[in-house]
Amino acid sequence: MEVFREIQVLLLDNWLILLLTLFFTKLLFNKYGQGLNSIPGPFLAGFSDFWRFLCTTFSTAHEVHIELHRKTNSQFVRIGPRTISISDTTLIPTIYGTHSAFTKSDYYNLSMMPLDGRYTPSLFTAVDERYHTSIKRPIATAYSMTTIIEFEPLVDSTSALLMSRLDGFAASGVSFDFGVWLQMYAFDVIGEILFSQKLGFLESGTDVAGIMADIRGKISYAACVGQIPFLDKILTKNPLFLKIVPTHPIVTFTLERMRERATSMAYGAGRKRDFLTRCIEAQARYPDIVTDRMIILYNGDNVAAGSDTTGIALRTIFYYLLKTPACLRRVVDEIDHADKLGQLSSFVTWHESTRLPYLQACIKEALRIHPVVGLIIERCVPKGGIVLGGHYLPENTVVGMNPWVTSRDEGVYGADADTFRPERWLEATQEQLIAMERANLTFGYGKRACIGKNISMLEICKVVPQLLRHYEVRYFEDFVSDSNSDACISCPSCGQTRSGQFGEDGLCGKMASKCTFEKGLGGLS
Numbered sequence: 001m002e003v004f005r006e007i008q009v010l011l012l013d014n015w016l017i018l019l020l021t022l023f024f025t026k027l028l029f030n031k032y033g034q035g036l037n038s039i040p041g042p043f044l045a046g047f048s049d050f051w052r053f054l055c056t057t058f059s060t061a062h063e064v065h066i067e068l069h070r071k072t073n074s075q076f077v078r079i080g081p082r083t084i085s086i087s088d089t090t091l092i093p094t095i096y097g098t099h100s101a102f103t104k105s106d107y108y109n110l111s112m113m114p115l116d117g118r119y120t121p122s123l124f125t126a127v128d129e130r131y132h133t134s135i136k137r138p139i140a141t142a143y144s145m146t147t148i149i150e151f152e153p154l155v156d157s158t159s160a161l162l163m164s165r166l167d168g169f170a171a172s173g174v175s176f177d178f179g180v181w182l183q184m185y186a187f188d189v190i191g192e193i194l195f196s197q198k199l200g201f202l203e204s205g206t207d208v209a210g211i212m213a214d215i216r217g218k219i220s221y222a223a224c225v226g227q228i229p230f231l232d233k234i235l236t237k238n239p240l241f242l243k244i245v246p247t248h249p250i251v252t253f254t255l256e257r258m259r260e261r262a263t264s265m266a267y268g269a270g271r272k273r274d275f276l277t278r279c280i281e282a283q284a285r286y287p288d289i290v291t292d293r294m295i296i297l298y299n300g301d302n303v304a305a306g307s308d309t310t311g312i313a314l315r316t317i318f319y320y321l322l323k324t325p326a327c328l329r330r331v332v333d334e335i336d337h338a339d340k341l342g343q344l345s346s347f348v349t350w351h352e353s354t355r356l357p358y359l360q361a362c363i364k365e366a367l368r369i370h371p372v373v374g375l376i377i378e379r380c381v382p383k384g385g386i387v388l389g390g391h392y393l394p395e396n397t398v399v400g401m402n403p404w405v406t407s408r409d410e411g412v413y414g415a416d417a418d419t420f421r422p423e424r425w426l427e428a429t430q431e432q433l434i435a436m437e438r439a440n441l442t443f444g445y446g447k448r449a450c451i452g453k454n455i456s457m458l459e460i461c462k463v464v465p466q467l468l469r470h471y472e473v474r475y476f477e478d479f480v481s482d483s484n485s486d487a488c489i490s491c492p493s494c495g496q497t498r499s500g501q502f503g504e505d506g507l508c509g510k511m512a513s514k515c516t517f518e519k520g521l522g523g524l525s
Protein backbone atom coordinates (compact mmCIF):
# COMPACT_ATOMS: atom_id res chain seq x y z
CA MET A 1 0.00 0.00 0.00
CA GLU A 2 2.79 2.32 0.98
CA VAL A 3 4.50 1.63 -2.35
CA PHE A 4 1.37 2.58 -4.31
CA ARG A 5 1.03 5.81 -2.31
CA GLU A 6 4.64 6.68 -3.08
CA ILE A 7 4.12 6.01 -6.79
CA GLN A 8 0.98 8.14 -6.72
CA VAL A 9 2.83 11.06 -5.13
CA LEU A 10 5.69 10.67 -7.58
CA LEU A 11 3.32 10.71 -10.52
CA LEU A 12 1.43 13.73 -9.25
CA ASP A 13 4.63 15.65 -8.56
CA ASN A 14 6.12 14.87 -11.98
CA TRP A 15 3.07 14.61 -14.23
CA LEU A 16 4.40 17.15 -16.72
CA ILE A 17 7.74 15.39 -17.13
CA LEU A 18 5.88 12.11 -17.48
CA LEU A 19 3.54 13.44 -20.12
CA LEU A 20 6.40 14.93 -22.09
CA THR A 21 8.34 11.65 -21.85
CA LEU A 22 5.34 9.71 -23.15
CA PHE A 23 4.81 12.27 -25.89
CA PHE A 24 8.41 12.16 -27.12
CA THR A 25 8.55 8.37 -26.84
CA LYS A 26 5.48 8.18 -29.05
CA LEU A 27 7.09 10.53 -31.60
CA LEU A 28 10.26 8.43 -31.62
CA PHE A 29 8.23 5.26 -31.96
CA ASN A 30 6.29 6.81 -34.87
CA LYS A 31 9.50 7.65 -36.63
CA TYR A 32 11.65 4.62 -35.93
CA GLY A 33 9.28 1.89 -34.74
CA GLN A 34 7.04 1.44 -37.80
CA GLY A 35 9.54 -0.35 -40.01
CA LEU A 36 9.22 2.38 -42.62
CA ASN A 37 12.26 4.50 -41.86
CA SER A 38 14.25 3.24 -44.84
CA ILE A 39 11.78 5.00 -47.14
CA PRO A 40 12.93 8.55 -47.96
CA GLY A 41 10.83 11.57 -47.13
CA PRO A 42 10.86 14.84 -45.20
CA PHE A 43 12.65 14.26 -41.86
CA LEU A 44 9.75 15.58 -39.75
CA ALA A 45 7.05 13.66 -41.63
CA GLY A 46 7.92 10.39 -39.88
CA PHE A 47 7.30 11.77 -36.38
CA SER A 48 3.67 12.73 -36.72
CA ASP A 49 0.85 13.35 -39.19
CA PHE A 50 1.12 17.00 -38.26
CA TRP A 51 3.57 17.42 -41.14
CA ARG A 52 0.90 16.21 -43.60
CA PHE A 53 -1.64 18.49 -41.97
CA LEU A 54 0.60 21.56 -42.31
CA CYS A 55 1.56 20.62 -45.87
CA THR A 56 -2.09 20.34 -46.94
CA THR A 57 -3.28 23.38 -45.01
CA PHE A 58 -0.54 25.86 -45.80
CA SER A 59 0.95 24.74 -49.09
CA THR A 60 -0.11 23.07 -52.33
CA ALA A 61 0.16 19.40 -51.45
CA HIS A 62 0.20 18.13 -55.04
CA GLU A 63 3.19 20.32 -55.88
CA VAL A 64 4.99 19.22 -52.75
CA HIS A 65 4.35 15.55 -53.60
CA ILE A 66 5.63 15.93 -57.18
CA GLU A 67 8.75 17.68 -55.89
CA LEU A 68 9.37 15.07 -53.19
CA HIS A 69 9.27 12.20 -55.67
CA ARG A 70 11.53 14.05 -58.10
CA LYS A 71 13.99 15.29 -55.47
CA THR A 72 14.36 11.95 -53.71
CA ASN A 73 14.28 10.17 -57.06
CA SER A 74 12.18 7.55 -55.32
CA GLN A 75 8.87 5.95 -56.21
CA PHE A 76 8.14 5.60 -52.49
CA VAL A 77 8.09 8.66 -50.25
CA ARG A 78 7.17 8.63 -46.57
CA ILE A 79 4.78 11.52 -45.87
CA GLY A 80 3.54 10.37 -42.44
CA PRO A 81 4.49 7.93 -39.69
CA ARG A 82 2.43 5.27 -41.48
CA THR A 83 1.68 6.95 -44.79
CA ILE A 84 3.52 6.34 -48.05
CA SER A 85 3.07 8.20 -51.31
CA ILE A 86 3.78 5.89 -54.26
CA SER A 87 4.47 6.95 -57.84
CA ASP A 88 5.14 3.60 -59.54
CA THR A 89 2.22 3.48 -61.99
CA THR A 90 2.69 -0.25 -62.66
CA LEU A 91 1.42 -0.79 -59.09
CA ILE A 92 -1.93 0.92 -59.80
CA PRO A 93 -3.77 -2.38 -60.46
CA THR A 94 -2.26 -3.94 -57.30
CA ILE A 95 -3.45 -1.11 -55.06
CA TYR A 96 -6.70 -0.06 -56.72
CA GLY A 97 -7.59 -2.95 -59.05
CA THR A 98 -10.85 -4.89 -59.02
CA HIS A 99 -9.34 -7.78 -57.08
CA SER A 100 -7.19 -5.69 -54.77
CA ALA A 101 -7.43 -6.41 -51.04
CA PHE A 102 -6.51 -2.82 -50.18
CA THR A 103 -9.36 -0.89 -48.56
CA LYS A 104 -10.20 2.79 -48.21
CA SER A 105 -8.62 4.53 -45.21
CA ASP A 106 -10.18 6.49 -42.31
CA TYR A 107 -9.80 9.59 -44.46
CA TYR A 108 -13.14 8.76 -46.11
CA ASN A 109 -15.07 8.80 -42.82
CA LEU A 110 -14.68 12.56 -42.79
CA SER A 111 -16.88 12.96 -45.85
CA MET A 112 -19.86 11.15 -44.33
CA MET A 113 -22.88 13.44 -44.15
CA PRO A 114 -25.13 13.42 -41.09
CA LEU A 115 -28.81 12.65 -41.50
CA ASP A 116 -31.17 12.78 -38.53
CA GLY A 117 -28.18 12.94 -36.25
CA ARG A 118 -26.63 9.75 -37.64
CA TYR A 119 -23.81 8.94 -40.04
CA THR A 120 -24.23 6.16 -42.62
CA PRO A 121 -21.50 5.27 -45.15
CA SER A 122 -22.38 5.99 -48.78
CA LEU A 123 -20.93 4.67 -52.05
CA PHE A 124 -18.09 7.18 -51.81
CA THR A 125 -17.39 6.93 -48.09
CA ALA A 126 -17.88 3.17 -47.54
CA VAL A 127 -14.72 1.55 -46.23
CA ASP A 128 -16.12 -1.98 -45.91
CA GLU A 129 -15.90 -3.50 -49.39
CA ARG A 130 -18.72 -6.02 -48.91
CA TYR A 131 -21.08 -3.30 -47.77
CA HIS A 132 -19.96 -1.17 -50.73
CA THR A 133 -20.68 -3.96 -53.22
CA SER A 134 -24.11 -4.52 -51.71
CA ILE A 135 -25.16 -0.87 -52.03
CA LYS A 136 -23.59 -0.40 -55.47
CA ARG A 137 -25.28 -3.37 -57.16
CA PRO A 138 -28.86 -1.98 -57.15
CA ILE A 139 -27.90 1.35 -58.69
CA ALA A 140 -24.86 0.65 -60.91
CA THR A 141 -26.80 0.56 -64.20
CA ALA A 142 -28.12 4.08 -63.58
CA TYR A 143 -24.56 5.31 -64.22
CA SER A 144 -23.92 3.25 -67.38
CA MET A 145 -23.22 5.10 -70.63
CA THR A 146 -26.41 3.77 -72.26
CA THR A 147 -28.43 5.26 -69.42
CA ILE A 148 -26.45 8.49 -69.35
CA ILE A 149 -26.98 9.15 -73.07
CA GLU A 150 -30.69 9.36 -72.35
CA PHE A 151 -29.87 12.46 -70.31
CA GLU A 152 -28.57 14.40 -73.33
CA PRO A 153 -31.65 16.63 -73.71
CA LEU A 154 -31.28 17.65 -70.04
CA VAL A 155 -27.66 18.70 -70.62
CA ASP A 156 -28.74 20.59 -73.76
CA SER A 157 -31.41 22.59 -71.97
CA THR A 158 -28.84 23.61 -69.35
CA SER A 159 -26.33 24.54 -72.08
CA ALA A 160 -29.02 26.71 -73.67
CA LEU A 161 -29.55 28.49 -70.37
CA LEU A 162 -25.81 29.00 -69.87
CA MET A 163 -25.51 30.49 -73.34
CA SER A 164 -28.42 32.82 -72.79
CA ARG A 165 -26.72 34.03 -69.61
CA LEU A 166 -23.42 34.54 -71.45
CA ASP A 167 -25.25 36.46 -74.17
CA GLY A 168 -26.91 38.53 -71.45
CA PHE A 169 -23.53 39.46 -70.00
CA ALA A 170 -22.28 40.35 -73.44
CA ALA A 171 -25.23 42.60 -74.12
CA SER A 172 -25.01 44.41 -70.79
CA GLY A 173 -21.24 44.61 -70.74
CA VAL A 174 -21.10 43.53 -67.12
CA SER A 175 -17.91 41.86 -65.87
CA PHE A 176 -18.34 38.33 -64.70
CA ASP A 177 -16.46 35.33 -63.44
CA PHE A 178 -16.56 32.68 -66.17
CA GLY A 179 -15.11 29.97 -63.92
CA VAL A 180 -17.94 30.37 -61.45
CA TRP A 181 -20.52 30.24 -64.23
CA LEU A 182 -19.03 27.01 -65.54
CA GLN A 183 -19.29 25.65 -62.05
CA MET A 184 -22.89 26.77 -61.72
CA TYR A 185 -23.54 25.08 -65.05
CA ALA A 186 -22.15 21.81 -63.66
CA PHE A 187 -24.41 22.07 -60.61
CA ASP A 188 -27.50 22.69 -62.73
CA VAL A 189 -26.74 19.74 -65.01
CA ILE A 190 -26.50 17.46 -61.96
CA GLY A 191 -29.88 18.79 -60.78
CA GLU A 192 -31.41 17.95 -64.16
CA ILE A 193 -29.91 14.47 -64.26
CA LEU A 194 -30.88 13.64 -60.69
CA PHE A 195 -34.24 15.35 -60.30
CA SER A 196 -35.22 16.66 -63.77
CA GLN A 197 -34.85 20.07 -62.26
CA LYS A 198 -32.08 22.61 -62.50
CA LEU A 199 -30.82 23.50 -59.07
CA GLY A 200 -31.34 27.19 -59.92
CA PHE A 201 -27.72 28.32 -60.04
CA LEU A 202 -27.74 29.66 -63.62
CA GLU A 203 -31.22 31.10 -63.29
CA SER A 204 -30.49 33.06 -60.14
CA GLY A 205 -26.78 33.54 -60.67
CA THR A 206 -26.30 32.77 -56.99
CA ASP A 207 -25.07 29.95 -54.82
CA VAL A 208 -28.41 28.23 -54.15
CA ALA A 209 -28.86 27.28 -50.47
CA GLY A 210 -25.15 27.89 -49.99
CA ILE A 211 -24.43 24.47 -51.54
CA MET A 212 -21.33 25.58 -53.45
CA ALA A 213 -19.80 27.24 -50.41
CA ASP A 214 -20.74 24.26 -48.29
CA ILE A 215 -19.05 21.77 -50.62
CA ARG A 216 -15.96 23.98 -50.83
CA GLY A 217 -15.82 24.14 -47.02
CA LYS A 218 -16.38 20.43 -46.66
CA ILE A 219 -13.66 19.58 -49.16
CA SER A 220 -11.18 21.93 -47.46
CA TYR A 221 -12.08 20.45 -44.08
CA ALA A 222 -11.70 16.87 -45.34
CA ALA A 223 -8.42 17.68 -47.09
CA CYS A 224 -6.80 19.24 -44.01
CA VAL A 225 -8.34 17.43 -41.04
CA GLY A 226 -8.30 14.19 -43.06
CA GLN A 227 -4.53 14.11 -42.64
CA ILE A 228 -5.14 13.41 -38.93
CA PRO A 229 -8.50 11.60 -39.16
CA PHE A 230 -8.94 11.06 -35.40
CA LEU A 231 -9.29 14.86 -35.03
CA ASP A 232 -12.57 14.57 -36.91
CA LYS A 233 -13.93 12.22 -34.26
CA ILE A 234 -13.45 15.01 -31.74
CA LEU A 235 -14.58 17.85 -34.01
CA THR A 236 -17.65 16.54 -35.83
CA LYS A 237 -18.36 12.92 -34.94
CA ASN A 238 -19.61 13.76 -31.48
CA PRO A 239 -23.13 14.07 -30.03
CA LEU A 240 -22.83 17.82 -29.43
CA PHE A 241 -21.92 18.56 -33.05
CA LEU A 242 -24.74 16.32 -34.26
CA LYS A 243 -27.15 18.26 -32.05
CA ILE A 244 -25.99 21.57 -33.50
CA VAL A 245 -25.69 20.31 -37.11
CA PRO A 246 -28.08 17.33 -37.35
CA THR A 247 -27.97 17.34 -41.14
CA HIS A 248 -26.34 18.89 -44.18
CA PRO A 249 -27.61 21.37 -46.84
CA ILE A 250 -27.13 18.76 -49.59
CA VAL A 251 -29.12 16.22 -47.61
CA THR A 252 -31.89 18.75 -46.91
CA PHE A 253 -31.96 19.72 -50.57
CA THR A 254 -32.20 16.09 -51.68
CA LEU A 255 -34.96 15.38 -49.16
CA GLU A 256 -36.99 18.29 -50.49
CA ARG A 257 -36.70 16.98 -54.06
CA MET A 258 -37.79 13.50 -52.90
CA ARG A 259 -40.83 14.93 -51.14
CA GLU A 260 -41.76 16.93 -54.24
CA ARG A 261 -41.44 13.81 -56.33
CA ALA A 262 -43.60 11.78 -53.95
CA THR A 263 -46.28 14.50 -54.10
CA SER A 264 -46.21 14.78 -57.89
CA MET A 265 -46.45 11.00 -58.23
CA ALA A 266 -49.37 10.92 -55.81
CA TYR A 267 -51.13 13.40 -58.12
CA GLY A 268 -50.51 11.07 -61.03
CA ALA A 269 -47.78 13.09 -62.76
CA GLY A 270 -45.82 11.06 -65.32
CA ARG A 271 -42.58 9.52 -64.18
CA LYS A 272 -39.46 11.19 -65.52
CA ARG A 273 -36.62 8.79 -66.28
CA ASP A 274 -34.14 10.68 -64.14
CA PHE A 275 -31.78 9.33 -61.49
CA LEU A 276 -34.35 9.70 -58.72
CA THR A 277 -36.84 7.59 -60.67
CA ARG A 278 -34.18 4.96 -61.15
CA CYS A 279 -33.54 4.97 -57.40
CA ILE A 280 -37.25 4.44 -56.75
CA GLU A 281 -37.23 1.55 -59.23
CA ALA A 282 -34.17 0.07 -57.50
CA GLN A 283 -36.02 0.40 -54.19
CA ALA A 284 -38.82 -1.77 -55.57
CA ARG A 285 -36.28 -4.45 -56.54
CA TYR A 286 -34.04 -4.23 -53.44
CA PRO A 287 -36.25 -2.86 -50.63
CA ASP A 288 -33.90 -3.99 -47.86
CA ILE A 289 -30.87 -2.20 -49.29
CA VAL A 290 -32.34 0.79 -51.11
CA THR A 291 -34.09 2.40 -48.18
CA ASP A 292 -35.17 6.07 -48.29
CA ARG A 293 -32.01 6.84 -46.37
CA MET A 294 -29.91 5.10 -49.03
CA ILE A 295 -31.64 7.08 -51.81
CA ILE A 296 -30.65 10.27 -50.01
CA LEU A 297 -27.08 8.99 -49.76
CA TYR A 298 -26.90 8.07 -53.46
CA ASN A 299 -28.13 11.52 -54.44
CA GLY A 300 -26.11 13.36 -51.82
CA ASP A 301 -22.97 11.66 -53.13
CA ASN A 302 -23.83 12.71 -56.66
CA VAL A 303 -24.30 16.37 -55.75
CA ALA A 304 -21.23 16.47 -53.52
CA ALA A 305 -18.90 14.43 -55.75
CA GLY A 306 -20.25 15.40 -59.16
CA SER A 307 -20.68 19.13 -59.46
CA ASP A 308 -17.66 20.90 -58.01
CA THR A 309 -15.40 18.30 -59.67
CA THR A 310 -16.93 18.78 -63.12
CA GLY A 311 -16.80 22.55 -62.63
CA ILE A 312 -13.06 22.34 -61.94
CA ALA A 313 -12.56 20.12 -65.01
CA LEU A 314 -14.39 22.63 -67.24
CA ARG A 315 -12.35 25.53 -65.88
CA THR A 316 -9.17 23.60 -66.51
CA ILE A 317 -10.03 22.82 -70.12
CA PHE A 318 -10.82 26.45 -70.96
CA TYR A 319 -7.83 27.71 -69.02
CA TYR A 320 -5.32 25.57 -70.90
CA LEU A 321 -6.91 26.24 -74.27
CA LEU A 322 -6.78 29.98 -73.64
CA LYS A 323 -3.21 29.76 -72.46
CA THR A 324 -2.18 27.73 -75.53
CA PRO A 325 -3.49 29.64 -78.56
CA ALA A 326 -2.17 27.13 -81.13
CA CYS A 327 -4.22 24.36 -79.50
CA LEU A 328 -7.24 26.63 -79.26
CA ARG A 329 -6.98 27.47 -82.98
CA ARG A 330 -6.64 23.83 -83.93
CA VAL A 331 -9.59 22.66 -81.86
CA VAL A 332 -11.83 25.49 -83.09
CA ASP A 333 -10.85 24.67 -86.70
CA GLU A 334 -11.78 21.04 -86.11
CA ILE A 335 -15.16 22.00 -84.68
CA ASP A 336 -15.86 24.54 -87.44
CA HIS A 337 -14.87 22.06 -90.13
CA ALA A 338 -17.24 19.43 -88.74
CA ASP A 339 -19.91 22.10 -88.52
CA LYS A 340 -19.48 23.12 -92.17
CA LEU A 341 -19.78 19.50 -93.22
CA GLY A 342 -23.09 19.33 -91.34
CA GLN A 343 -21.70 16.84 -88.83
CA LEU A 344 -22.89 18.72 -85.74
CA SER A 345 -26.42 19.03 -84.44
CA SER A 346 -27.66 22.34 -83.03
CA PHE A 347 -26.49 21.04 -79.66
CA VAL A 348 -23.38 18.90 -80.14
CA THR A 349 -24.26 15.32 -79.23
CA TRP A 350 -22.06 12.91 -77.28
CA HIS A 351 -21.43 10.78 -80.38
CA GLU A 352 -20.58 13.80 -82.54
CA SER A 353 -18.14 15.03 -79.92
CA THR A 354 -16.35 11.68 -79.70
CA ARG A 355 -15.74 11.93 -83.47
CA LEU A 356 -13.61 15.08 -82.95
CA PRO A 357 -10.21 13.56 -82.16
CA TYR A 358 -8.34 16.78 -81.38
CA LEU A 359 -11.08 17.99 -79.04
CA GLN A 360 -10.95 14.64 -77.23
CA ALA A 361 -7.16 14.91 -76.97
CA CYS A 362 -7.49 18.44 -75.49
CA ILE A 363 -9.98 17.23 -72.88
CA LYS A 364 -7.78 14.26 -71.91
CA GLU A 365 -4.70 16.45 -71.76
CA ALA A 366 -6.36 19.10 -69.58
CA LEU A 367 -7.62 16.45 -67.15
CA ARG A 368 -4.12 14.95 -67.10
CA ILE A 369 -2.21 18.14 -66.49
CA HIS A 370 -4.59 19.41 -63.81
CA PRO A 371 -6.34 16.45 -62.16
CA VAL A 372 -9.23 17.44 -59.91
CA VAL A 373 -7.96 15.43 -56.93
CA GLY A 374 -4.67 16.77 -55.53
CA LEU A 375 -4.04 14.44 -52.57
CA ILE A 376 -3.04 10.79 -52.50
CA ILE A 377 -6.01 8.45 -53.05
CA GLU A 378 -5.56 6.58 -49.77
CA ARG A 379 -5.77 2.84 -49.30
CA CYS A 380 -4.83 0.60 -46.33
CA VAL A 381 -2.39 -2.29 -46.72
CA PRO A 382 -4.31 -5.55 -46.14
CA LYS A 383 -3.81 -8.07 -43.33
CA GLY A 384 -0.34 -9.60 -43.16
CA GLY A 385 1.34 -6.63 -44.87
CA ILE A 386 2.81 -6.63 -48.34
CA VAL A 387 6.10 -6.14 -50.16
CA LEU A 388 5.87 -3.42 -52.80
CA GLY A 389 8.82 -2.12 -54.77
CA GLY A 390 11.19 -3.97 -52.43
CA HIS A 391 9.73 -2.33 -49.30
CA TYR A 392 7.86 -4.32 -46.67
CA LEU A 393 4.75 -2.37 -45.71
CA PRO A 394 3.06 -3.60 -42.51
CA GLU A 395 -0.71 -4.06 -42.48
CA ASN A 396 -2.74 -0.87 -42.11
CA THR A 397 0.03 1.26 -43.56
CA VAL A 398 -1.74 3.94 -45.58
CA VAL A 399 -0.48 4.00 -49.16
CA GLY A 400 -1.68 5.89 -52.18
CA MET A 401 -0.93 7.72 -55.36
CA ASN A 402 -1.50 11.38 -56.02
CA PRO A 403 -3.06 11.81 -59.50
CA TRP A 404 -0.83 14.86 -59.98
CA VAL A 405 2.28 12.75 -59.39
CA THR A 406 1.27 9.91 -61.73
CA SER A 407 0.10 12.25 -64.46
CA ARG A 408 3.43 14.10 -64.48
CA ASP A 409 5.43 10.86 -64.74
CA GLU A 410 8.05 11.52 -67.41
CA GLY A 411 8.58 7.79 -67.92
CA VAL A 412 4.97 7.49 -69.02
CA TYR A 413 4.19 10.83 -70.69
CA GLY A 414 7.64 11.84 -71.91
CA ALA A 415 10.13 14.53 -70.97
CA ASP A 416 7.51 17.24 -71.62
CA ALA A 417 5.07 15.79 -69.05
CA ASP A 418 4.73 19.22 -67.43
CA THR A 419 3.57 20.81 -70.68
CA PHE A 420 0.03 20.97 -72.02
CA ARG A 421 0.38 19.18 -75.36
CA PRO A 422 -2.80 17.39 -76.53
CA GLU A 423 -0.92 15.95 -79.52
CA ARG A 424 0.71 13.37 -77.24
CA TRP A 425 -2.61 11.47 -77.15
CA LEU A 426 -2.73 11.32 -80.95
CA GLU A 427 0.91 10.39 -81.50
CA ALA A 428 1.23 7.61 -78.90
CA THR A 429 1.54 3.96 -79.88
CA GLN A 430 -1.13 1.56 -78.65
CA GLU A 431 1.23 0.36 -75.92
CA GLN A 432 2.01 3.91 -74.78
CA LEU A 433 -1.68 4.80 -74.81
CA ILE A 434 -2.47 1.94 -72.42
CA ALA A 435 0.22 3.12 -70.01
CA MET A 436 -0.92 6.77 -70.33
CA GLU A 437 -4.57 5.90 -69.70
CA ARG A 438 -3.64 3.78 -66.69
CA ALA A 439 -1.43 6.44 -65.12
CA ASN A 440 -4.20 9.00 -65.41
CA LEU A 441 -5.95 8.71 -62.05
CA THR A 442 -8.24 11.70 -62.60
CA PHE A 443 -11.27 9.47 -62.09
CA GLY A 444 -9.49 6.97 -59.84
CA TYR A 445 -9.02 3.36 -60.88
CA GLY A 446 -10.55 -0.08 -60.44
CA LYS A 447 -13.36 -1.08 -58.16
CA ARG A 448 -13.67 2.28 -56.41
CA ALA A 449 -13.16 4.41 -59.52
CA CYS A 450 -15.53 7.27 -60.16
CA ILE A 451 -18.99 5.89 -60.88
CA GLY A 452 -20.09 9.27 -62.25
CA LYS A 453 -17.35 9.56 -64.87
CA ASN A 454 -19.80 9.03 -67.72
CA ILE A 455 -21.99 11.87 -66.47
CA SER A 456 -19.04 14.23 -66.29
CA MET A 457 -17.65 13.23 -69.65
CA LEU A 458 -21.07 13.65 -71.23
CA GLU A 459 -21.29 17.21 -69.91
CA ILE A 460 -17.72 18.11 -70.80
CA CYS A 461 -17.76 16.58 -74.27
CA LYS A 462 -20.98 18.38 -75.12
CA VAL A 463 -20.56 21.84 -73.62
CA VAL A 464 -16.93 22.53 -74.55
CA PRO A 465 -17.47 22.29 -78.34
CA GLN A 466 -20.82 24.00 -77.97
CA LEU A 467 -19.23 27.09 -76.40
CA LEU A 468 -16.18 27.08 -78.68
CA ARG A 469 -18.44 26.89 -81.68
CA HIS A 470 -20.60 29.84 -80.67
CA TYR A 471 -18.07 32.16 -79.11
CA GLU A 472 -14.69 33.22 -80.30
CA VAL A 473 -12.34 32.73 -77.42
CA ARG A 474 -8.96 34.40 -77.53
CA TYR A 475 -6.10 35.51 -75.38
CA PHE A 476 -6.44 39.19 -74.56
CA GLU A 477 -2.92 40.62 -74.41
CA ASP A 478 -3.73 44.26 -73.69
CA PHE A 479 -5.94 43.71 -70.73
CA VAL A 480 -4.76 45.69 -67.71
CA SER A 481 -5.18 43.36 -64.83
CA ASP A 482 -4.01 42.89 -61.30
CA SER A 483 -4.45 39.16 -61.62
CA ASN A 484 -2.02 36.84 -63.34
CA SER A 485 -4.46 35.71 -65.93
CA ASP A 486 -5.67 37.34 -69.05
CA ALA A 487 -8.00 35.82 -71.54
CA CYS A 488 -11.25 36.85 -73.07
CA ILE A 489 -14.08 35.85 -75.26
CA SER A 490 -14.80 38.47 -77.86
CA CYS A 491 -17.17 39.05 -80.68
CA PRO A 492 -15.57 38.26 -84.02
CA SER A 493 -17.91 40.64 -85.79
CA CYS A 494 -17.58 43.80 -83.71
CA GLY A 495 -14.39 42.98 -81.82
CA GLN A 496 -15.77 44.25 -78.53
CA THR A 497 -14.65 42.59 -75.36
CA ARG A 498 -15.90 42.44 -71.83
CA SER A 499 -13.80 41.49 -68.92
CA GLY A 500 -14.11 39.51 -65.73
CA GLN A 501 -12.15 36.98 -63.76
CA PHE A 502 -12.34 33.27 -64.30
CA GLY A 503 -11.83 32.07 -60.79
CA GLU A 504 -10.64 32.95 -57.35
CA ASP A 505 -7.92 30.34 -57.58
CA GLY A 506 -6.41 32.17 -60.54
CA LEU A 507 -7.18 29.18 -62.70
CA CYS A 508 -8.51 31.25 -65.48
CA GLY A 509 -8.12 34.79 -66.50
CA LYS A 510 -9.90 37.73 -67.90
CA MET A 511 -13.08 36.85 -69.62
CA ALA A 512 -15.13 38.90 -71.98
CA SER A 513 -18.10 37.96 -74.03
CA LYS A 514 -19.58 40.23 -76.60
CA CYS A 515 -21.40 37.45 -78.29
CA THR A 516 -24.00 38.62 -80.71
CA PHE A 517 -22.30 36.43 -83.32
CA GLU A 518 -23.16 32.78 -83.39
CA LYS A 519 -20.89 30.95 -85.75
CA GLY A 520 -22.56 27.58 -85.48
CA LEU A 521 -26.02 28.86 -86.18
CA GLY A 522 -24.70 31.04 -88.96
CA GLY A 523 -24.97 34.77 -88.70
CA LEU A 524 -25.81 37.40 -86.19
CA SER A 525 -28.41 36.70 -83.60
Ligand code: HEM
Pocket (backbone or CB within 6 Å): 123, 124, 125, 136, 301, 302, 303, 305, 306, 307, 309, 310, 313, 372, 373, 377, 378, 441, 442, 443, 444, 445, 447, 448, 449, 450, 451, 452, 453, 455, 456
Ligand atom coordinates in the same frame (compact mmCIF):
# COMPACT_ATOMS: atom_id res chain seq x y z
C1 HEM B 1 -14.55 15.64 -63.49
C2 HEM B 1 -15.42 15.11 -62.64
C3 HEM B 1 -15.11 14.07 -61.61
C4 HEM B 1 -13.91 13.69 -61.08
C5 HEM B 1 -12.54 14.22 -61.42
C6 HEM B 1 -14.18 12.65 -60.12
C7 HEM B 1 -13.20 11.98 -59.42
C8 HEM B 1 -13.46 10.86 -58.64
C9 HEM B 1 -12.44 10.02 -58.06
C10 HEM B 1 -10.93 10.23 -58.20
C11 HEM B 1 -13.06 9.03 -57.40
C12 HEM B 1 -12.39 7.87 -56.68
C13 HEM B 1 -12.08 8.23 -55.27
C14 HEM B 1 -11.32 7.16 -54.56
O1 HEM B 1 -10.93 6.13 -55.11
O2 HEM B 1 -11.08 7.37 -53.41
C15 HEM B 1 -14.48 9.25 -57.51
C16 HEM B 1 -15.44 8.46 -56.92
C17 HEM B 1 -16.79 8.73 -56.99
N1 HEM B 1 -17.40 9.70 -57.76
FE1 HEM B 1 -16.48 11.00 -58.98
N2 HEM B 1 -15.53 12.43 -60.07
C18 HEM B 1 -16.14 13.27 -60.96
C19 HEM B 1 -17.48 13.35 -61.25
C20 HEM B 1 -18.46 12.63 -60.61
C21 HEM B 1 -19.87 12.70 -60.90
C22 HEM B 1 -20.50 13.54 -62.01
C23 HEM B 1 -20.51 11.89 -60.00
C24 HEM B 1 -21.98 11.58 -59.86
C25 HEM B 1 -22.95 12.18 -60.46
C26 HEM B 1 -19.49 11.28 -59.17
C27 HEM B 1 -19.72 10.41 -58.15
C28 HEM B 1 -18.75 9.64 -57.55
C29 HEM B 1 -19.05 8.58 -56.60
C30 HEM B 1 -20.43 8.19 -56.09
C31 HEM B 1 -17.82 8.00 -56.25
C32 HEM B 1 -17.59 6.81 -55.32
C33 HEM B 1 -17.64 5.56 -56.18
C34 HEM B 1 -17.42 4.27 -55.42
O3 HEM B 1 -16.61 4.22 -54.49
O4 HEM B 1 -18.07 3.29 -55.79
N3 HEM B 1 -18.26 11.76 -59.56
N4 HEM B 1 -14.69 10.36 -58.28
